[in-house]
Amino acid sequence: GNSVTQMEGPVTLSEEAFLTINCTYTATGYPSLFWYVQYPGEGLQLLLKATKADDKGSNKGFEATYRKETTSFHLEKGSVQVSDSAVYFCALRASGSARQLTFGSGTQLTVLP
Amino acid sequence: ETGVTQTPRHLVMGMTNKKSLKCEQHLGHNAMYWYKQSAKKPLELMFVYSLEERVENNSVPSRFSPECPNSSHLFLHLHTLQPEDSALYLCASSQDVHSKTADTQYFGPGTRLTVL
Numbered sequence: 229g230n231s232v233t234q235m236e237g238p239v240t241l242s243e244e245a246f247l248t249i250n251c252t253y254t255a256t257g258y259p260s261l262f263w264y265v266q267y268p269g270e271g272l273q274l275l276l277k278a279t280k281a282d283d284k285g286s287n288k289g290f291e292a293t294y295r296k297e298t299t300s301f302h303l304e305k306g307s308v309q310v311s312d313s314a315v316y317f318c319a320l321r322a323s324g325s326a327r328q329l330t331f332g333s334g335t336q337l338t339v340l341p
Numbered sequence: 342e343t344g345v346t347q348t349p350r351h352l353v354m355g356m357t358n359k360k361s362l363k364c365e366q367h368l369g370h371n372a373m374y375w376y377k378q379s380a381k382k383p384l385e386l387m388f389v390y391s392l393e394e395r396v397e398n399n400s401v402p403s404r405f406s407p408e409c410p411n412s413s414h415l416f417l418h419l420h421t422l423q424p425e426d427s428a429l430y431l432c433a434s435s436q437d438v439h440s441k442t443a444d445t446q447y448f449g450p451g452t453r454l455t456v457l
Contacts, residue, residue, distance in 0.1 A: 231417060232383075264448070271347075271431050272384075272448040317384070325431040327395075 230255045230322050234332035241308055241339050247251040249303040249335045251292075251318035261285075261294055261301040262329070266315045275303075275316070308339045344368065345449035349434050353455045354422065362417040362452045364432030371437050373408060373415040374446065378429040389413060422456045429453050 276285030278294035389397035
């Protein structure tokens with residue numbers, strides 16, 4: 229079956245530090261890959277996505293590259309801000325599966341001033 | 342109002358109560374979803390509706406009863422819940438459940454449910 233594995237948190241960084249949150253997946257075919265972010269007390273917001281191998285999704289300074297050879301979609305940001313503190317979820321939508329999003333367990337990020 | 346809205350944002354209920362959660366999407370989408378988010382667990386898909394027809398039910402207990410009167414509204418009716426049902430219930434919508442490209446789901450803020 230399909231699965232998503234994220235690095236376990238919590239992750240605590242100082243402002244302006246470099247961020248990497250690892251995400252690997254298991255799926256047949258060519259899934260679409262997503263990063264969602266959940267700020268405290270809110271629902272999930274789409275952060276970025278990639279729909280085919282070697283695509284790079286980017287938004288708000290965050291980037292992730294779809295690596296089929298390593299089945300990975302790691303999230304990176306060069307310089308985090310306090311306002312980036314949130315829970316980050318990696319997810320996949322398997323090819324041929326129009327409805328099912330499979331989520332990772334989420335990674336809590338705290339950025340300290 | 343834009344996006345996906347959910348009401349109420351917070352709900353506390355006893356095990357014998359009956360309550361309903363409401364979701365409304367203002368995006369012109371055809372598909373709507375209910376998810377359950379429990380502490381330290383991945384999001385669990387509960388129900389999927391496409392054009393007001395239920396197309397997926399992931400083995401959810403019958404104490405949860407969804408209703409989709411039109412493509413913009415989705416309800417989750419709750420009755421005789423258990424304390425372990427306490428969670429954040431998230432609604433989402435997407436443009437077309439069968440589309441390979443329009444596959445992005447947009448989420449509402451959720452309803453924080455506490456069952457006493």
